[in-house]
Amino acid sequence: MTAETIIQSLASGLLMGLLYGLIAVGLALIFGLMDVVNFAHGEFLMIAMYATFFLFAFFAIDPLLAAPLVAAALFVFGALVYLCVVRFAVRAKANAGMVQIFSTFGLAIVMRGLAQFFFTPDYRSITHSWLGGKTFSIAGIYLPVPQLAGALVSIAAFTALYFFINRTDFGRALEATREDAGAVALVGIDKNRVFALGWGLGAALVGLAGAIMAMFFYVYPDVGASFALIAYVTVALGGFGSVFGAFAGGIVVGLVEAGTTLILPPSLKSVGIYAVYLLVVFIRPRGLFGSL
Amino acid sequence: MSITRRNVLLGATAVAALAPIAARAETSEVAIGVIYPFSGASAQIGVDAQKAFETAAEIINNKYDFDLPLARTEGLPGLGGAKVKLVFADHQADPQKGRAEAERLITQDKVCAIVGTYQSAVAVTVSQICERYQIPFISADNSSPSLHRRGLKFYFRAAPHDEMFSAAMFDFFDAMKKKGTKIETLSLFHEDTIFGTDSSNAQLKLAADRGYKVVADIKYRANSPSLTAEVQQIKAANADVLMPSSYTTDAILLVKTMAELGYKPKNIVAQDAGFAEKATYDAVGDKLEGVISRGSFSLDLAQKRPMVGLINEMYRAKSGKDFNDYSSRQFMGLIVMADAINRAKSTDGDKIREALVATDMPGEQTIMPWRRVKFDEMGQNNFADPVLLQYAAKNFVTIFPEQAAVSEAIWPMNS
Numbered sequence: 001m002t003a004e005t006i007i008q009s010l011a012s013g014l015l016m017g018l019l020y021g022l023i024a025v026g027l028a029l030i031f032g033l034m035d036v037v038n039f040a041h042g043e044f045l046m047i048a049m050y051a052t053f054f055l056f057a058f059f060a061i062d063p064l065l066a067a068p069l070v071a072a073a074l075f076v077f078g079a080l081v082y083l084c085v086v087r088f089a090v091r092a093k094a095n096a097g098m099v100q101i102f103s104t105f106g107l108a109i110v111m112r113g114l115a116q117f118f119f120t121p122d123y124r125s126i127t128h129s130w131l132g133g134k135t136f137s138i139a140g141i142y143l144p145v146p147q148l149a150g151a152l153v154s155i156a157a158f159t160a161l162y163f164f165i166n167r168t169d170f171g172r173a174l175e176a177t178r179e180d181a182g183a184v185a186l187v188g189i190d191k192n193r194v195f196a197l198g199w200g201l202g203a204a205l206v207g208l209a210g211a212i213m214a215m216f217f218y219v220y221p222d223v224g225a226s227f228a229l230i231a232y233v234t235v236a237l238g239g240f241g242s243v244f245g246a247f248a249g250g251i252v253v254g255l256v257e258a259g260t261t262l263i264l265p266p267s268l269k270s271v272g273i274y275a276v277y278l279l280v281v282f283i284r285p286r287g288l289f290g291s292l
Numbered sequence: 293m294s295i296t297r298r299n300v301l302l303g304a305t306a307v308a309a310l311a312p313i314a315a316r317a318e319t320s321e322v323a324i325g326v327i328y329p330f331s332g333a334s335a336q337i338g339v340d341a342q343k344a345f346e347t348a349a350e351i352i353n354n355k356y357d358f359d360l361p362l363a364r365t366e367g368l369p370g371l372g373g374a375k376v377k378l379v380f381a382d383h384q385a386d387p388q389k390g391r392a393e394a395e396r397l398i399t400q401d402k403v404c405a406i407v408g409t410y411q412s413a414v415a416v417t418v419s420q421i422c423e424r425y426q427i428p429f430i431s432a433d434n435s436s437p438s439l440h441r442r443g444l445k446f447y448f449r450a451a452p453h454d455e456m457f458s459a460a461m462f463d464f465f466d467a468m469k470k471k472g473t474k475i476e477t478l479s480l481f482h483e484d485t486i487f488g489t490d491s492s493n494a495q496l497k498l499a500a501d502r503g504y505k506v507v508a509d510i511k512y513r514a515n516s517p518s519l520t521a522e523v524q525q526i527k528a529a530n531a532d533v534l535m536p537s538s539y540t541t542d543a544i545l546l547v548k549t550m551a552e553l554g555y556k557p558k559n560i561v562a563q564d565a566g567f568a569e570k571a572t573y574d575a576v577g578d579k580l581e582g583v584i585s586r587g588s589f590s591l592d593l594a595q596k597r598p599m600v601g602l603i604n605e606m607y608r609a610k611s612g613k614d615f616n617d618y619s620s621r622q623f624m625g626l627i628v629m630a631d632a633i634n635r636a637k638s639t640d641g642d643k644i645r646e647a648l649v650a651t652d653m654p655g656e657q658t659i660m661p662w663r664r665v666k667f668d669e670m671g672q673n674n675f676a677d678p679v680l681l682q683y684a685a686k687n688f689v690t691i692f693p694e695q696a697a698v699s700e701a702i703w704p705m706n707s
Contacts, residue, residue, distance in 0.1 A: 005524060008553075012520040113331075121335030123540060125575035135552050144552035216552070218544045218575055222333045226517050261521030267484045267511040269521060 004140050009258040015147040017254020022154035022209040023227055024234035025161070025246040026078075026202030032241025033178050033198040036086060036100050040108035041231055042224025044203050047111065048074050048210025049219040050119060056126050056214075063129050064149070067211035071204040078203025079196045081107065086199065087192065115221035123218045132215045146215040153212055157205060158247050165243065174198060178241070233277050239290025248288055252276065321377040322368060322639055324629060325403035327393055327418055328410055330382035333515055333541060336571060337410050337618065341433075342380060343611035344619035345407070347603065348626040349376050358599040359657055361631040370634040376626075379403055383414050390414035394421040403427070404639035405632075407625045410618070412436035413485045419447045426641040428632070428648055432625025433618050435564070436490040440672040446641070448648050448671040450628045450662075451621045452678045454487075454537075454563060457586040458494040460678040461535070461561050462502050464584075464692045464701075473703060479508040479531035481522070481546070482563075483538055488514075491537035491563045507531045515541055519549045527555035537563035540571055547576040558704045560584065561680070568617040573683065580683055582705030587681045589620035589660055590690045592698050600659045615659075624658055628665055661696050 027041045038044075051070045055061040061069070089103035090096065126132060134145040165171035176184045177194045185191055217223070230253060238249025253273050260272030280287060326345050328338035353375045356363045367373040379401045383390035390409060397403045398421070405428045409415045415434040422429035423444045431439060431449040435457065440449055465475050480495055482488030492509060499506050508529035512522045523546065526534060534557040538546060543566025550557065560583045566572050567585040591614060594601030603623070604615045615623070628651065633639065636647035653665040655675070663675040680692035682701055691701040 005528065008524055009521055012518075012524075016518050016520070116331060116335055121331075121339055123336060123544060123571040123575065125544065127575065127578075133548075133551060135554055137554060142553045147552075216548060218541065218571075220333070220541075221335065222331075225333070226515055230517065257518075258521060265511060266519075266522040266525070267513050269516075270513065 006262060008141050009262055010255060011141055011143060012147075013254045013256075013258025014251065015143065015151045015254070016257070017251040018151040018154040019147065019209065019212070019250070020227075020230055020234050020253050021247045021250020022150070022157055022212075023206060024231040024238075024250055025158070025243055026204075026206040027231050028235045028238065028241060028243055028246040029205070030199060030202040031235065032243070033174065034090065034181075034195055036090065037104070037232075038202070039101065039104040040081075040111060041206065042228025043108045043111040043115075044074065044078070044206045044224070045210045045213070045227055046115060046219070046221065046224040047077065048207040049214045049217070049223060050115065050124075051207075052211040052214035053124050053126060053219050056129070057124075063126060063211050063215045064131065067153070067208055070211040071207040074207030074210075075200040075204035079200035081203070082196045082199035083192075087195070112221050112224075119221065121221055123220045125218045126214055129215050144216065146212065149215075150209075150212040153208060154247075154250075157208060158244070161205075161243055170194075170197065230273075233273060235287075237277050237280055237287055239287030242287070242289040245287055245289035252288075320371065320374045322371060322374050322630075322633060323377045323379050323401055323403045324626070324633075325379050325381060325394070325397035325401065325406040325408075326626075327381045327383055327390060327397065327406060327408040327414075329385045329414075330380065332384040332386075334385050334410065334539060336540070336569075338382065340611055340613060340619055341410065341622045344607060344615075344622040345378055345380075345626050347607045347610060348623045348630075349378055350606070351603070352376050352627070352630050358603065360599065360603075360659070361627060361653060361657060362634060368630065368634040370637040371639075376630055378626075383409060383411075383418070385411050385414065387411075387414050387417040391417040391421055394418040395425075398422070398425045398427050404641065405429070405629050405644055407432050407622075407629055409434060411485065412439060412487045412490070415439055416486065419444055422446050426645075428629070428641060428644045430625045430629050430648075433621040434487075436486050437494060438486065438490055440670045444671070446645055448628075448667055448673075450624055450665050450667075450673045450676060451588050451660075452676045453672065454491045455494045456674075456676070457563060457678045458491065458498055460586060460680060460692065461495075462498045462504075464561075464680055465504065465533070466502065467692070467694075468701070468703060475504070475532045477505045477507045477529070477531040477533075479510070479526045479529050479534045479557075480506060481508075481510045481512070481526055481534060481536040481538065483514040483542060484511050485514060487539075487565070488537045495535060512542070514539060516545070519545050520553065522546075523549045523553050523555060526550075526557075527553055530555075531558075533557075533559045533561050535561050535563065536567070538566045540566040540569045543567055543569070543572045544575045547572070547579050551576075551579050556706060558706075560705060562586070564617055570613055570616065573686075577683075577686065581685075582702045582707075583683045584691070584701070584705070585617075585681055585683070585688075586678050587617040587688075588662070588676060588678055589615065589617050590679055590681055590688060590696075591615065592690050592696075593659070593661055597656070597659070603659055620659055624660060624665075627658070628653065661690075 055066040092099035131145045234249040238245025256272045330338040352362045367375045381393040412434040435454045437453040437455040482492040562585040632647040636643040655662045681688040689699045
């Protein structure tokens, strides 16, 4: 094994990890806000990828330009999901936890089924885009440009999110609602509105990730499943509810995944991720940055 | 209403008009189970397969002037013209769901035979259920060699398996070496279920027997979100030939990742699967010029056997795609099964099994380049000769074996 192989692995792992973080942050945000795990998170990603694909296929809009449009569309979609589905699920008088799980899980199945019905199960790809298929290489280390762009977008999104949550009124309202939803009602903050915007924001972030991913990954109705699983691990690793935990968790997952393949056969690369995850759960059950 | 002459006449006319419908309803139907992934990661395969089976059923149930068993008659003459009815079931690429669905097809839908399954891993469980209920099973498109070696009496496969396919690849390498081409090292790249494992085992054994050096043997997890680490290893090995055994999703990702990491393999000789699918070529076809895949079907055959082209047209009208290695084998799977049921003159499992054992269908009466369809004692058809196809100028052309070849191989692939 050469130094080149190790650097290449870790660089690829870092790029992938930043993207994993961006995919997972919406999940962490929604969970932190209202203790609801969105089991349709992978399907949100799928919808975003399809939206990017169709914008490209019908209007020749490059995924890079489509990204803000897709994020905006997903924002509306996320808010609607809260207002039309989740709002009622959290009101359940009995077995509230189960009702929430099944409502988002059911939503996932419906979305997957509808996608297969309307879009057919064919694998779609964006064949040529500004960045797609381009590779940047220094000293024998190859960095694919779409993933590089994804990593930059991820860092930018997390920075923006940091300022948004810490420096704006809405961000503070978000934090306050998360701390004590009952108390914020007393100071005149509409809980439903904050939750709806929170869902919108979470969905918009995964929308951004989906648009970037559509540049280098194929799209089909089940595409969300394998990424959603990694997103759940990322969130649990980084700490449930912590936005920056998702960022750190994503990087850890990406690096551990890449590092594992240097030692173990590639078919066992998930073993590293789950081993680290188990370790965190044993030693620090709330996750690396969890505050619960 | 009084009974007038006019009403009697009207009534009689109505009865006369309805009579043929009633008579038609009396003709029995023969239910055949078709078990495929209609949802989940490989749903695209199932949806295309459904169209292939429907094309076959249409040819069996109606009159067509093709030199194909049951084409020139309506329905199954051996069963009084009974029509073939397909009952589709979804296994979602999951062996356990396959087991449950096969059981449901047999006990509730009363199918007399089952055809399946795309994933070899699912064929394992489905064929076990069929064996228990003594219902014949045809592996239309499963290629794992271990499937027919389990001593099952109700298991049949008309198509070649991966040892035959891999042998063809190594025959091809040997032939190329004789012409003075340098082929010494191989990289194997295969997914981790029975398909990839069996395929790589066959290739490892052949490589050892014939003196090729395997410089990388990468087993990866199917449906991976990223294959970067895997590709780095095959890039480092940089063998003369890369031999992938991958389903569609991984095939697309493999080719994309190779390009991203700046690796241009000298040659790719693929174990079909993802490398036979239109989706792969739609996505990354520009990077696959010159890729070679094994197959059991080629549209070239239409030049010699016009019905292949005509049946392909029927399939394309339904699916919008040309027959590929999978849809053609699926089509033949149903034809072979229906032919046996017709000769058995019964829907009894044992009788159909006996008819399958007695099958001897000349190659010209199929849409495949096979010599014939005749099963050995393990239910495998050893007369199904594989071919190697090369993707060149957006088309697949047969390049091996020589008697079937329509063009010389481009080697190395990028030349």
